[in-house]
Amino acid sequence: MANANQKVLVVFNPKAGKEDQADEIRAALTQHFTPPQWTPEIYETTGEQDEDVAAICRAACDRGADLVVAAGGDGTLIGVANGLVNSSVPLGILPVGTGNALARALLIPLKLDEAMELLVTDHDVMEVDTLKVGQRYFFSNVSVGISPQMMSDTKSEHKKVFGRLAYVLAMIKRSRIFQLQRYTITLDGRARSVRAAEVMISTTTLLVKPPFLFGAPDTLADGQLEVYIIRAQTLRDYVRLIWDLFRRPGRSAAKLSHLAATRSVRIEADHSRLVQADGEVIGHTPVEVQLVHKAIHVIIPLTEATG
Numbered sequence: 001m002a003n004a005n006q007k008v009l010v011v012f013n014p015k016a017g018k019e020d021q022a023d024e025i026r027a028a029l030t031q032h033f034t035p036p037q038w039t040p041e042i043y044e045t046t047g048e049q050d051e052d053v054a055a056i057c058r059a060a061c062d063r064g065a066d067l068v069v070a071a072g073g074d075g076t077l078i079g080v081a082n083g084l085v086n087s088s089v090p091l092g093i094l095p096v097g098t099g100n101a102l103a104r105a106l107l108i109p110l111k112l113d114e115a116m117e118l119l120v121t122d123h124d125v126m127e128v129d130t131l132k133v134g135q136r137y138f139f140s141n142v143s144v145g146i147s148p149q150m151m152s153d154t155k156s157e158h159k160k161v162f163g164r165l166a167y168v169l170a171m172i173k174r175s176r177i178f179q180l181q182r183y184t185i186t187l188d189g190r191a192r193s194v195r196a197a198e199v200m201i202s203t204t205t206l207l208v209k210p211p212f213l214f215g216a217p218d219t220l221a222d223g224q225l226e227v228y229i230i231r232a233q234t235l236r237d238y239v240r241l242i243w244d245l246f247r248r249p250g251r252s253a254a255k256l257s258h259l260a261a262t263r264s265v266r267i268e269a270d271h272s273r274l275v276q277a278d279g280e281v282i283g284h285t286p287v288e289v290q291l292v293h294k295a296i297h298v299i300i301p302l303t304e305a306t307g
Contacts, residue, residue, distance in 0.1 A: 057083025073097015
């Protein structure tokens with residue numbers, strides 16, 4: 001950005017990431033968002049129950065913010081991005097949490113210095129789709145089955161120590177969640193019954209190019225919901241599934257089915273099941289997910305065509 005006096009709001013979660021990283025992030029913000037090019041405002045989240053990060057971001061946009069940055073994990077990102085839905089103000093991401101799903105899907109650097117440089121140097125801005133559940137918006141995936149239980153069982157202190165491995169350890173401890181459950185999935189008004197260990201709805205293609213979880217970034221803006229039905233129950237099933245994905249990426253695999261919708265997906269279960277969205281347990285089934293096409297603008301690395 002070459003223009004002077006760009007107003008930026010940074011929403012920073014000092015509890016995200018490693019325990020000793022907060023001061024490093026504060027220093028990076030001070031170093032990069034400097035006058036006269038930038039007029040920075042830094043808000044550090046408190047985690048209090050009545051804190052409304054989305055409202056804080058909307059107010060900043062009303063005051064003329066040119067950029068709003070989420071510095072934290074997926075929870076911080078959700079709060080910030082909810083305040084920018086249907087706004088032209090771009091979202092910048094400093095991914096310093098555990099999951100960082102949207103940042104990974106958009107190929108945003110995970111290293112602090114590189115992510116910071118992306119915000120203050122040449123970059124692209126991409127409009128991405130969102131998942132609407134009730135009155136909240138999510139930006140990567142919503143699922144029922146293994147993932148919500150795994151996230152519910154993972155303690156925050158374990159995530160700080162083990163990172164993403166903490167989720168795997170929690171899953172191993174609760175092997176019973178591999179049992180298949182009966183679900184009714186309604187895609188754009190058409191219902192079908194399935195048995196699955198996990199049903200995941202995503203804004204982007206998944207498991208197309210192992211070992212990378214996410215497909216091409218442009219699938220985040222293609223106006224389509226991807227629905228993945230996983231039927232793996234045992235360790236052997238998961239090994240076979242991974243092998244099939246490596247051998248034939250992007251094609252059907254044992255214990256995995258892929259469906260799609262363009263408007264909405266509803267998941268119902270025989271018995272109440274936990275639901276997660278972008279790494280946060282948000283409630284129980286039934287859950288309905290609506291697609292909101294190109295709802296937010298996100299800063300991403302320059303593409304080959306423009307870089």
